Amino acid sequence: MDFNQEFDQHGAWRRQFAQRLKQLSEWLTEHELMDAGVLARLDQLQSQVKADKVMVAFVAEFSRGKSELINAVFFAGYGRRIMPASAGRTTMCPTELGYDADVAPCLRLLPIETRLQPQSLLEWRSAPQEWERIDLDVNDPAQLAQAIEKVAEVVRVDQAQARALGFWHDETPEDNPLPGPDGLIEVPRWRHALINMAHPLLKQGLVILDTPGLNAIGAEPELTVSLLPQAHAVVFILAADAGVSKSDLTIWREHLAPAAERIDSRLVVLNKIDTLWDDLSTPEYIAAQIQRQRESSARVLGLSEDQVIAVSAQKGLLAKVQQDPERLAASRLPELEQALGEGLLGRRKRILQGVVSDGIQELQRETGRMLHAQERELVEQLQELEGLRGKNATVIRQMRLRIEQEQAEFDSSGARIQAVRSVHLKLLRELFGLLSTTTLKTEVAQLAEALKKPGIKFGVKKTYGESFDRLRDVLQRSQKMGEDIQTMLVNSFKSLNVEFGFSLQPPAAPDLKRYRDDLALIERNHVQYLGLTNALKLAQPEFAERLARALMSRLKAVFDAALVEVEAWNKSAAAQLDGQLRERRRNFTRRIEAVTRIQTAASGLDDRIGELTQTSAALSATQVRLAELCAQLLDDTVPEATSTTPAAEAEAPEQPA
Template sequence: MTKHGIIDDFEAYSEWRKQVRNVIKKYRDIAKAEDLTNAHSEQRLNQIISTLNDDKLYIAFVAEFSRGKSELINAIFFSTLGKRVLPSSAGRTTMCPSELMYDHDFEPSIRLLPIDTRSTGTSIQEYKNMPEEWSDYPLDIDSAEQISEVLRHITEVNTVKPGHAENLGLHITSDEGHEDGLHIDENGEVEIPRWRHAIINFPHPLLDKGLVILDTPGLNALGAEPELTLNMLASAHGVMFILAADTGVTKSDLAVWRDHIIVGELTSRAKGRLVILNKIDVLWDDLRGQDEISDEIKRQVKETAKILNIDEKMIFPVSAQKALTAKIRNKNKLLNKSRILELEGALSDMLIPAKRDIVTDTVKRDMAEMNLSIKLVIDQRLAGVDEHIAELDGLSSKNVEVIENMLLKVKADKEHLERSLQRFQATRSIFTRQTVALYQYLDPKAMEITIANTRKNMKISFTSRGIKKAMTKFFASVYEAFNSAAEQSNEIKELMQGVYSKFQEEHGLVNIRPGGYATRKYMREIKRLEQSSERFVKTTSLVMLDQGVITERFFDSVSSRIRQIFQKANKDADNWLKTIMSPMEAQIREHQIQLRRRLESIKRIHKATDTLDDRLAELKYVRDGIIEQGDKIKHINRKMEKILAKEEDDEESRVSA
């Protein structure tokens, strides 16, 4: 079966990422062999490699039911298997959000989280670390029938009393014509999904290379599970919004688009978003000419663009069902008529370069810090050897008095350094106190108190005004914590700047300036959550707000994300504190080694165990070795630059593992 569009491009991206990972491994091995790294820098390099190993590309597919969403996923990604992977039939098929991925640590299976876990207030992300809470059904990858049968679990429903559904935070509407909410049947009961979330672990080549597909089941699920909008959709690299040509843009479609996809962006340039007008085959008619059919499709595209307030170029009319049939049966004419290839090309052009740019920028930034650290070590080694060569060059003969004076000078330098280190230890106690204060501001446990108080205040008043007031106070506390952390980190930076300057002045160490701890990225994410909270209060009906469980679920999702931000900020602060000390400690270590070598060298000359010429020759050999160390690092950096620039010269750009 011939591969199409995004499949080829994603595999090329995966190969490029592998090359980047391998060249960084080579860099790490060279730096370690030449003793140019310490424990912290080795850990940092291993983190970069680990990140490249675990790099994921998330694509979310969002639609109301009966828009052909599951069939579109099958057509784009799974046609090479010659069968449908996701259930696809008339009516509602996907009842719970599903993630398609592949993790080698698990057997092929579908893991299902029961809907009743919604009553606990625990997020889906947190449940992912609780395997005992999931129901696990193995997949037989050699049996298409067994896979199809097992995956039907995601379509399962439970029939319950309305009160039970409301306790789970599911909205019930009495208006039969209203699409937002569950409807009570003639027996006074409602159908709810049996499962809250599904993880399908499937050994597909693209999933194995890091593709993750999020399949969401529509407005009811998005409204009832705020974590989807706040975390999963927000972090997706691409979001595909599917409409159907036979229904047009319905009221619920528009609600999904405005409240869960563009979420405050300028719709004219909503980045990473594509709109798919599916089921164009309903417009195919043997009694109408091809031009007439094309004009009708263009009319629908134009009308859709106007309603959604987007550029027509963002809309792709397709027939997913015909595309899947054409790919499986090798019908090129039908494939072209389905227009799926245009969508795949746009999807690839939008996602792959953007993702590669993110990886490139991250690697360049991290490796620039690593190169600076290694350059400082090499420069210091060269400066030390050059200084010692200059000392010995000044000896025209083995003058005992001159050598003894030189010996005394090196001993004095060594004692001076030891006194400076004693003062440095006193400074470290101040540094420790300030780092403790920084950790306190970013302590996830301290934030739990704020979360608990906010939840208590929200329970007192479930009016829109009361909820808004509680959320405003909550975010003010979060901002205060990060503003205090920023001020504290600046104090630490200034303290270390003073220490650096003192050592540079007294001992001639290389002039470097410690970097700062950046809180801006966390503040941006917090601001996004705050805007989502304001939108929730504004767009959610008073009836739903009065149904306290829905509001509680929303706050659970917000607080879960805030916890993750604090945990990440705490971890990043830990890395920063190690980084800010590491260059100083590395320079001091090198300076101590050089003083010890100078002392030993002069002692040997003084005792006549070495001639002056022998020692000078030895030092020049050492100097050549240090220059060679720098050349090795420069050479591997040039290879890395070529790979990051995606140059085609395989001999230069490929580095074996």
Template sequence: MEFKTQLYEYAQWRHEVAQTIEMYREWSDRCGLSNRKSSETLSNMLQTLNGERVTLAFAGEFSRGKTELINALFFAEMGGRLLPVTTERTTMCPAELFYDAATPGYMRLLNIETRLEDTSLIEYRDNSSSWKQIDLDYDSPAQLQEAFKELFAVKKVSQEHAKNLGLWNEVEASELGLLDAEEVEIPCWRYALINLSHPLLKQGLCILDTPGLSALGIEPELTLNILPAAAAIIFVLAADRGITKRDFKVWHYYINNVRGLAKIEIAVVMNKMDMLMDEHLDTAEYDRSIADHVDNSAKMLGFNRQLIFPVSARQALVAKNKHDVALLEKSHLAGLESYLADNVVLPRYTALKQKITLNIDFLLSESLSLSEEKYQYALDQLEEFKKIDCDNAEMMDHLLIETRERQQAYLLNVKNFQDSYRFFAVQSEVLVDSLSKITVDAVIQRSKDELIHNLTTYHLKKKIQLLFDELRDLLQHAVEVNNETGNLTKEIHKKFGHEYGFKDVELKLFSLSEYQFQLECILEEGEIFRSSAKTTMTEQTVVVKKLYSLIISKVRKVFNRAHQDAKYWRKMVFLPLMHQIQDHKKQIDSRLHMLHKISGSKEDVAENIAFLEERLMSLGKQRSELQTIIGAIKLDEYAALIPRID
């Protein structure tokens, strides 16, 4: 299946699942089973489905044809190049292309001077006022081409200013004969956000075009945040140049480091294969030349030969524009497109389906349990009322006494549950506080104060290591508190699930193992980048300070997610039990009301039997609707749990 077709089908599936979740939300509201917590969960799932993006990151050195490859893969139907390509200039700043339906098309450019601040790229992107904005008209190719020229923009600054920005390296300047230059050329922009209403971008495709080693070296976030967040990284080489030292540095320090992350696909493109074509070579010799280049590249990179794609992006773009099937085949682009279809979109679909399943599992389990309990209680009550002899005063007294005893038992259960829940509330508050922003910031602030007086790369690195040791200890303390909270939770569930006869509901305990893993990954990634920074073209203390700022940002996000998830778990873990207790009360109250009403009246008995039969039909319809919803959401394992209504 073609990548574009796969992407459209994935988008359609997300749309259908979102519609079904909306149906489930409406069903829950109508059946009286919704609450603020479940509504928040459903809203988060809808946000995830509607905001899903499949990010493809293109990395490689300058002038390897990354932008031309992007044009050939995704934008050829426009009849030309969407993104500008010139022989004089190359893209000077990382550019991210996506679609945001909430705002009209735009290109936002972040000034290179923001590198003097400690604010991360992630923090900047949430503040539109920090960017220069150029409105874009997708229906005007000329306007787009003119606006995109800003991606090439450079300016001249003093060596000192370039050094302060982390954009000056004496070794490279010496190699280029620029050591004595009074002014040096630097990019005008640090990052570009491009929002376009292109059909593929509307389906959730997001494209990242990076401008080479210098950008990856001076922006830790590109290596530690943005590239690892991509669904796939396409590393682009130029066949006419082979693998240069700078190509190998990009591969070794920035691409190869994320190969161990299972969620990321990596492919290598040997671009500009048409440059190898010689009029003296026949087709067989040309094909052997391509195969030799692929073999040599695989050996040098230590990479799977099957994931190296020889391509001519220039030929592919021309072929698509002219609908030239033979030339398109000659460009070898089809192999790369098949790879993207088979290895990028399908895994994203699988991962998102698992995520949605895990999130909705809690709500569906509770809905199934409560629906079945209501139906069974109504059925039992109907059978009981059919056997009632309203003239038998002894029977009526017995039923009333039995129901009042149930009511007293319920009140005792509620009191016991409230007492137990108070213990849980205190213990879980300790857990939540151990992960709070105040607790984490106290550790971070101490580290920041110490860093002010340590400006060498060595001391900065040591302080970062000490910071992580403290943060690791902080999270370990939270793990110990969570274990105590989990044990208490299990005891309460066991007590009310078994001793008081409430229906068992699967208990979901909170775990911090995911956040411990994420924290360790941040430390490992930080160390890798710190080591690789020795080879980048920048002043070391600038890079390490940027690295520290990025680490703080990522650590805060990990603890914030853990804090929010702990708060959410704390609210949700006893919700099914609370619902059973509340529903039990409604059932007892309803039974008492009916018994009082029918006492001594055959007409009232018949009336209540008719009411119960109608209610039973209504509850059966609700269960059938839930079955339909679960079938539509494609979670067949739940559909099998719901008894069908004949």
């Protein structure tokens, strides 16, 4: 199964899950089981599945056939090239292809001059008026391809402008572009491009990142320290006849070499194997040549051999357009698509389903606790009413007085319960403060100042280490504070259970360990970026400022995610207490109403016992149905594809939603 078919099945699973989650939400609302805690869990699950994106980044030095490979894998259904892939330099700026249903199909281009300002790319995304916009007709391949050609545009500037934009470095003249006869230097016209289109794969959550060569990558720190590390897979393209060149190795070492735990997220493509096809050589000799290049490239890059795949993107694209299976097999493109599908999507699916499974089980536990509390109240009412059989009016009147007294005592205990809430909220405010943006800015202020200093940033790696140590300590303290709050909740809930007969069970405390892992990844990405080459660039204040802003954007995302998890935990605990308080008050009202009916009608006792018995049976049925709905969601079997449409047809243009 190739990447397109695998992704189609992944999308089918996500759509089916979203539909089942919607059914569960409607059912919970209908049965009055939707409290704040359950709603927070549902919202979290819905956002995790809806916002699940799979980013594949394609990275290569110029003239390696990167854009042609993207055309072959994703856009062959258009019957022509969509990404510019002519001779010479093509994609001159980082280009993201994705789909947002709230935005009409368009190409947005950020002018290169924005590099002269300190805002990060993330900040520029929030200023759409600063981007040039071109509407796209996804059903007109010619218009689409013509519009996207703009990502290859360049402008000619003098040395001073090139230096300010990050494309000219006096310290490393051998890496500078060659000036033209007029002394002007060619640089990209655009800093970043966003393509929004309703391609079937993009609609299902695929994001494609097409990056330019080494010079452009190094000039945009946010690309290296933010976008590329967040990609779920990085496809690094080499030339099959040359293998790993010096500039290829520089890109790999400075920007792509992964940590051990992420090594399987890298695929290397030896492109243009058709240049090795030779009528004077036997097929066996050609295959042996390709195999030697695979082995050599894997050894140099520190990968396993099966992570290096040899293809001909140009022949693969041609074979798909002409529907030539023999040529497609010779291009070896299906091998790459299979590796992307089974490797990338397999890992992503397992991660997503693991997170979803944990969320569903916690949701079931929370809802189950609510049903259990209702069941206890019913059992107590039935036992109470069964004890009235054969009793006279005096006993029934005394029963009513006792219930009213219990209600009064319960109402007067509000201060005791409020004290628990007050202590809980006080501790939570401290925890929220630890994870706030203000704390984050304070802890990285020293690093930000170090990056802004003019000249070579001696000792900046040490400053990075110290800053990240402080951030890890913040998360560690947050974890400890969360555990302290959890201990307080356990003791408080236990006391309330004894005093009021509640069945409160605190939800599991948030585990912030994975956010410390995120910090470690960010630190590695930045320290890797601080090599000698980039140290010279960091001497430029504007470049260092962009790096500092990129760092702050990523750190804020991590701390915001941790804060969301803590808030969900808080809502779950608070909602459980609110729910049982509400149910107890309702129970007092129902008990008094039942005694009143018994006092005024001879058949009232039997009628009320019958009603409660029916309610108990309905509650049992509700518990069974909840288990069924959650079991459906927990089923981790990806549904079989409902269509046998070939991959090439699945890539065909589609009318935007």
